[in-house]
Amino acid sequence: MKLSTVPGQRPGDQEAPSAAQVPAATRRRGRRPRRQQLITIALFLTPALVLFLLLVIAPILLAGYTSMYKWNGFNLPENFVGLDNFTRAFQDPTFLGDLWHTLVLITLSLVIQLPVSLALAMLLNQKLKGRGIYRVIFFAPYVLSEVTTAVLFTLVLSPNRGLGQQIAGWLGIEALDGAVFADPDTVLYALFFVISWKYFGFHMILYLAGRQGIPQELTEAATTDGAGPWQVFRHVTLPLLGPTIRISVFLSVIGSIQLFDMVWVLTGGGPIHASETMAVTMFDRGFRRFEVGYASAISIIMFLISLVFALFYQRYVLRRDTEGALTTLGDQR
């Protein structure tokens, strides 16, 4: 099962190219002067390659370099400290807290946000009047910026003039009554709620697209064989949605590791670092306190965590079902 909603793309095309394209390309190569072809390749690749090397790869290498210095970000880094910044990070309660918060947010996403998104996708896949409208509404928060969303919810859930406390009052829910973002015990959950509010529609759309890529004959055949709706879902739909789910999990985890905008605007990482993430700590140290070397080390740790996760995930979870998606290592096989 593949998601093939890039407009104009025919189903079944996706796997073919690497095999079908090569002979055609080789044929062309024979006809076209080799030199001219190389010039074309070089000219066409240059803009993208320059941009990418200069503004994506170089910064990451630069961070690797400055992470080994004690440096305030001005003049040239001179005070080489080796791996001290890294050992410092793993003794820094704030940074260890960041790791814990990331883990909590990832767990909540996997256990609550994604299953809810999946359930809603299945719901909107039913014949239901007005499901088009529901879909449009559910997805709408995705187009709002994290900042807008965060400011809106700061006010919606504010203990004074807010909406949350009013509704909570009616429903008699004490937990929502106070300032959810000011209480270290609730702030992470409130943050998770706002993140889910913005992103569940995104995951839902992915699942919906995946679900619509499953041939109807398969579910119909299962029904004919006497399977109930739950059995069809469990034994036909869910396995065939595997690739979509695995990618949605991947995006969700990577997103949690990088989380910044939402936290910065909603809580600034507080109260007392209770909602701080790695990116927030990095920003605070690097841009506020000018501990650029230490902040670089945090960037590098974020990078390594993402990289290790991505490689691990690619190797053990995605295996072949992301050919051409996350990396095209698959094309070489």
Place this chain on the structure above:
Amino acid sequence: MTRPVPAPVRARRTLLHLISIVIGSLIVVPVGFGVLGGFKDNGQLSTNPLGWPDPWHPENYTGILADSVFWRQLANSTIIALATVAVVVAASAMAAFVFARFAFRGRELLFTLFAIGLMFPFAVAILPLFILLRSMELLDNPLGVILPQAAFGLPTTIIILRQFFRTIPAEVEEAATLDGCTPFGFFWRVLLPMARPALATVSVLAIVASWNNFFLPLVVFTDQTWWTLPVGVQAFQGQYADDTARVLAYVVLSMIPALGFYAIAERQLIGGLAGSVKG
């Protein structure tokens, strides 16, 4: 489908509608609270957060709209988004063309290099990027936001476009070549026009990403004249922290362009996201 609907099916449908409406109102109510709240004064917000404004106070909205700050931020966001799209789509289309239709040594390695970029958005690179932009004197310069945004947009855009370019049959290119088309001529006059739907998709994705970007403009623009809407909204909240109604009005006004764009480009956006997952 023309059969009369049996009672259990009807009950189930009602339940599905009920669930959808509850979830839908979780989205609509906060936004509606913002829209109506902008029309209230702070006294009304305290005593009557949910109901209709009574009386209506349009001053919050009209005040913001009469001030050039909002419009300037809107213009900045627009200029930066359009420029980002132009750069990222042009560079990606050229690269994707090469990746899709030429066989050469190191092609997959290069492509993988770009694809890896997918995993590392701004947060990881922002600090060294800032240092780099500072040394290139691109701080407080729109290019300091446009170029990095374009660079970080390359992976998704190249992946989607390459996928699309591959679906165009080799015969089309052969025919064009026989008719005397150079590779550039084929790219410009045949491939790009054929790829219009895919180009629309990647453009829409790039616009939304640029429009919502906060981290980069936050660190690049210390000068207010270049602030984009997200930076502006956050600053406005800081400035008028006690004036909830006015902040709500600002938030709502800043949502309108995004929601308007969503209304126009919903199809490309949703299709593009689903497609980009497969790539």
